[in-house]
Amino acid sequence: MSLRILITGGTFDKYYDAVRGELTFRESHLPSILKQARVTLPIAIEVCLLKDSLQMNEEDRSQVLQACERAVEKHIVVVHGTDTMVETAKRLGQADIKKTIVLTGAMVPYAIIESDALFNLGFALAAAQCLPIGVYVAMNARIWPWNEVHKNKQLAVFEQNQA
Amino acid sequence: MSLRILITGGTFDKYYDAVRGELTFRESHLPSILKQARVTLPIAIEVCLLKDSLQMNEEDRSQVLQACERAVEKHIVVVHGTDTMVETAKRLGQADIKKTIVLTGAMVPYAIIESDALFNLGFALAAAQCLPIGVYVAMNARIWPWNEVHKNKQLAVFEQNQA
Amino acid sequence: MSLRILITGGTFDKYYDAVRGELTFRESHLPSILKQARVTLPIAIEVCLLKDSLQMNEEDRSQVLQACERAVEKHIVVVHGTDTMVETAKRLGQADIKKTIVLTGAMVPYAIIESDALFNLGFALAAAQCLPIGVYVAMNARIWPWNEVHKNKQLAVFEQNQA
Amino acid sequence: MSLRILITGGTFDKYYDAVRGELTFRESHLPSILKQARVTLPIAIEVCLLKDSLQMNEEDRSQVLQACERAVEKHIVVVHGTDTMVETAKRLGQADIKKTIVLTGAMVPYAIIESDALFNLGFALAAAQCLPIGVYVAMNARIWPWNEVHKNKQLAVFEQNQA
Numbered sequence: 001m002s003l004r005i006l007i008t009g010g011t012f013d014k015y016y017d018a019v020r021g022e023l024t025f026r027e028s029h030l031p032s033i034l035k036q037a038r039v040t041l042p043i044a045i046e047v048c049l050l051k052d053s054l055q056m057n058e059e060d061r062s063q064v065l066q067a068c069e070r071a072v073e074k075h076i077v078v079v080h081g082t083d084t085m086v087e088t089a090k091r092l093g094q095a096d097i098k099k100t101i102v103l104t105g106a107m108v109p110y111a112i113i114e115s116d117a118l119f120n121l122g123f124a125l126a127a128a129q130c131l132p133i134g135v136y137v138a139m140n141a142r143i144w145p146w147n148e149v150h151k152n153k154q155l156a157v158f159e160q161n162q163a
Numbered sequence: 164m165s166l167r168i169l170i171t172g173g174t175f176d177k178y179y180d181a182v183r184g185e186l187t188f189r190e191s192h193l194p195s196i197l198k199q200a201r202v203t204l205p206i207a208i209e210v211c212l213l214k215d216s217l218q219m220n221e222e223d224r225s226q227v228l229q230a231c232e233r234a235v236e237k238h239i240v241v242v243h244g245t246d247t248m249v250e251t252a253k254r255l256g257q258a259d260i261k262k263t264i265v266l267t268g269a270m271v272p273y274a275i276i277e278s279d280a281l282f283n284l285g286f287a288l289a290a291a292q293c294l295p296i297g298v299y300v301a302m303n304a305r306i307w308p309w310n311e312v313h314k315n316k317q318l319a320v321f322e323q324n325q326a
Numbered sequence: 327m328s329l330r331i332l333i334t335g336g337t338f339d340k341y342y343d344a345v346r347g348e349l350t351f352r353e354s355h356l357p358s359i360l361k362q363a364r365v366t367l368p369i370a371i372e373v374c375l376l377k378d379s380l381q382m383n384e385e386d387r388s389q390v391l392q393a394c395e396r397a398v399e400k401h402i403v404v405v406h407g408t409d410t411m412v413e414t415a416k417r418l419g420q421a422d423i424k425k426t427i428v429l430t431g432a433m434v435p436y437a438i439i440e441s442d443a444l445f446n447l448g449f450a451l452a453a454a455q456c457l458p459i460g461v462y463v464a465m466n467a468r469i470w471p472w473n474e475v476h477k478n479k480q481l482a483v484f485e486q487n488q489a
Numbered sequence: 490m491s492l493r494i495l496i497t498g499g500t501f502d503k504y505y506d507a508v509r510g511e512l513t514f515r516e517s518h519l520p521s522i523l524k525q526a527r528v529t530l531p532i533a534i535e536v537c538l539l540k541d542s543l544q545m546n547e548e549d550r551s552q553v554l555q556a557c558e559r560a561v562e563k564h565i566v567v568v569h570g571t572d573t574m575v576e577t578a579k580r581l582g583q584a585d586i587k588k589t590i591v592l593t594g595a596m597v598p599y600a601i602i603e604s605d606a607l608f609n610l611g612f613a614l615a616a617a618q619c620l621p622i623g624v625y626v627a628m629n630a631r632i633w634p635w636n637e638v639h640k641n642k643q644l645a646v647f648e649q650n651q652a
Contacts (some may be wrong), residue, residue, distance in 0.1 A: 327631075334505035356551075359608075360605045360630075362604075362605060362608070362628060363605045363608035363609070363629075364596055364605050364628075364629050364645075364646065366630070366631060366646050366647075366648075367630045367631050369630070370607040377536075381505040389598065405593035418572055433527055440525045441525075442525060442527050444527045444607040444608045444611070445522075445525070445607045445608065445610060446526070446610035446611060447608060447610035447611070448607070448608035448609060448610070448611030448613075448615075448630070449614060449615040450611075450614060450615070451612060451615075451630050452611075452612040452613070452614075452615035452616040452619070452627065452630075452632065453615040453619060454619075454630060456615070456616060456619030456620055456632070457619055464615065465527075466526075466527050466528055466529040466530065467523075467526060467529070467530040467532070467611070467614050467615075468490075468529060468613065469618060470529050470617070478507040482527075483527065483529050485529075
């Protein structure tokens, strides 16, 4: 089992900048999170972008797609902002890559108390190891194929699409 | 998908008792963890035991086995102390239950900073949804069938058995 | 010894709003902080404002001043945003109230890991009990009379004014 | 203002040892706490002991006393286990040292969520700067001279002695 985590930014990885008094990006928390989680599985970490997903454009999504295609690993977790996670999942899903790709993120940054980041990352890492080839969104302890899910922005949860 | 979490105690769920100055059990952290993780999947939580796994005897393991058999859900996560997790996994594995059962735990209690509990629970909840019928141990971001794993107590990690 | 905490908002008390994806105000963390700190001293808590201190205007500062004057307690801690803390301190200092008033705040919100909020609140609560009548700023484990201090915004620390 | 922190161990500084599954001592959290608290006051840190205060004997208390006498600073905070804090305070108080010495500790270790350690340290650091010469216990947001206080072990709080 070989696995890669692609980092794109999003709420998951936001830091609090005490000088500017706002949430921003500095460097990814992923390496320290994998240490905290006592992970012994070899995992390659690749910082693809560090952006709020509302700021991501088509070129950014192409970069994520290329990183998935280029990866030597067959199992990939993409850490992504929740606002356009489904859009990136669609882009990856339509490309029909012969890998298991799981997108996840966080509603509350890792650095803030009561964050869902650690749970979601663990959840996505198991899903990426167990699921067949395809592109999935893993949030709220649920897993959806990329074309069956949307984010309910009012409730701040992901939901199954209506048939 | 319906899922049950069986709580047996272990390091995962230990509280710090400020009066006695020691780690002990009071009530499970699981309900608040599922809330923090923003879980929308319906999950039944059942407190089976609240014990250090070194204190578990054969009767305790029978209780865990019966709870697995009795469960109406086909997907079960057992939160367990790490010291005898493999022993309980063996007991469940030999019983040949037609369900997917994933045992997990924590090396550092949920209530202590830098805990692996949240990550491990997320990891196990995805594994329990994706894996075929069988009994598994899920720790350190890895998954093993019940009869292929042991705990390395010196390194405090789980490892593949030698062939 | 009777003591009052006046809450005005500021970084100290900011929450992360998962729906809007930003730091904002909801309700003060103070009551739960005093519980966590195992405080047995009777302390009155009064929410005066819940604002970013950059948003505070002269009317807001008048409200803080009136709350200090109105308080039956002789020892007051004002929890305040750091950006205009010195300005409010000046307003209170010039009013020459016969009470010990200590302003404090946080560079990192209480709800974010590695926050200085808990430390600063403890620090200010001791200062307010021990210092003679006057208005003080208490930050970075230091105490200054209101007219001897400024915030160095580049370094995000408070400093003694040059003579 | 020059200040020294004497570390003696106690609940404040306990780590969770994941291999042994218990709370123990490794190294003091104090340097990282002062960084988190954004302290700019020059503070000398001295590790005197790293012991549970129930394990402290008369020789240990003599070491604490000598460290207080030897210190070049006039303001000292002693971080101490709560169980025998009052006993050490008495030893220091009877020695009649011409310094301000404030003992504090924690009911819940710094490394455990909802710890009072950060608050208590901030509280003690202000008390040590503001109080006249003498030996004090600072806990629960209150300050007592060394001979007016005891720990109520049932309630896990410090209380004023009955007259």
